[in-house]
Amino acid sequence: MNLRKYLEVYNKFLHTSLASELEYKTNILIDLITAILSLIGSIFLLSIFFQNNGYIGGWKFEQALIIQAIYTILNGITNTWFNPNLTEIVKHIREGTLDFVLLKPIDSQFFISLKKINPSGILEIILGFFLLFFCIKINQINLNLSFLTLSLITISCSICILYSLWFFISTTTIWFVKTWNAIEVLRSFLYIGRFPLNSFSFSLRVFFSIFIPITFITTIPSEVFLGLSQVWKILLEVFVATVFLVTSRKFWLFALKFYSSASS
């Protein structure tokens, strides 16, 4: 692994995909409005839940807002990197252009995971950070070094889990060819990440911690922000993230053995 080479290549990726995306400037504006409206919508929904209740699943409204903020940041990351790249895998496999990717003297997973970038997602990330700072203010959270490291660790783990989930489903394209709808299913499950896990019934909580680890994605980082999280939960998240990353990598290499190119 030559890190320098990969950085250079990534720089080129950024350049080309930004250039092509900026062709559609009004699109970026519309996407920004969409992101803002969607955030307003989910805060509106949250406010309906809290209309006559002080607590939901043990979370106050101000605390639940942190989850919204983290969800918005992660959703922005999904829209910036995961969504445009990993939906491209479907196209690569259907049209057989994955051949060209595999022939390149570069890691194939690196290439297909980072080739494209969607700048409008970055605006969503910024929006999420604004909300997060606002939450830090209204919840009177003390910013110190250990807190910052912990939150950084948990959020990076969430990103890894999220990436692995996306990559895992996209990899199954090698067998099933059309997986658009499986991605839709994942998206609808991820929607749960907007709400504190404790607000769901026990069976759903188990489902969302074991089968699709949505708990780890938004709830644990938010608990870190509120200083509620125990050490074992953070360690568990690091462990889960590592397992997911390693498995998704192995799964990709395994799946490639079954790739037989299109129309050949």
Next chain:
Amino acid sequence: MISNLINRKLITLFKVQYSNMLEYRVEIALWAISGIIPFFMLNIWTNNNLNESINISDVMLSRYFLCAFFVRQFSVVWVVFSFEEDSLMGKVSPYLIQPLNPFFRYFAQHIAEQITRFPFALIIAFFFFIFNPESIWIPNLGILLLSIVSTFLSFLIQFLIQSIVACLCFWTEKASSIERLLFIPTLFLSGLLAPVVSFPAYVKSWIYLTPFPYLIDFPANLLSGNETNISGGLSMQILWIFVLFPLFKKIWSEGTKKYTAMGS
């Protein structure tokens, strides 16, 4: 004579599209699964006893969300995405030559997809009743027919709105981002995530003038037996169709004049 011709054309189209859709059973099943968000919302509502404040019993609320799921299943529209692809690939040109508005083709596609989807929706409802046996009910025939009609009208409203957006492809190429923007108010205001009765008064005062509550909230209330104004709701649905249809015809005739047959 003319109506006979249209009937024959339409029936052929339906048959072709239905056999086409049957090819994609797995995708459609997955798509049906991706629509289960209302059940997660129901879980939040009942698990935190939020429904007490809006005077709806657990059973009525679970019926409401089940019906919301059903209405959503049979009013999903994606015409803008198909049309955008066809228009970018230049496939619209041969359709335009045919003596039939291409939107009939998409319309037949949607209806055929709904028929294919029906058994999967029933299976999901079956599982729902296994987990919530107390919410089983049998609506009377009149109500059932009326709610099928109102679900179809809701589908028509959404189909017309999206077709109008799709026609914007003639001007902007990427109309799907506008659709994603419009989807946000549809998601939060239609009653898919929370029944409209639970909305705060400042929203309820104007929301009934917009088309949104008639897309899911009204048909779902009708079918589940919750209180609703039947004649008022149906007439508003019909009114919106009468508003949107001429608009679609206008934008279609303007757009086809602009069409430049890209990609061919």
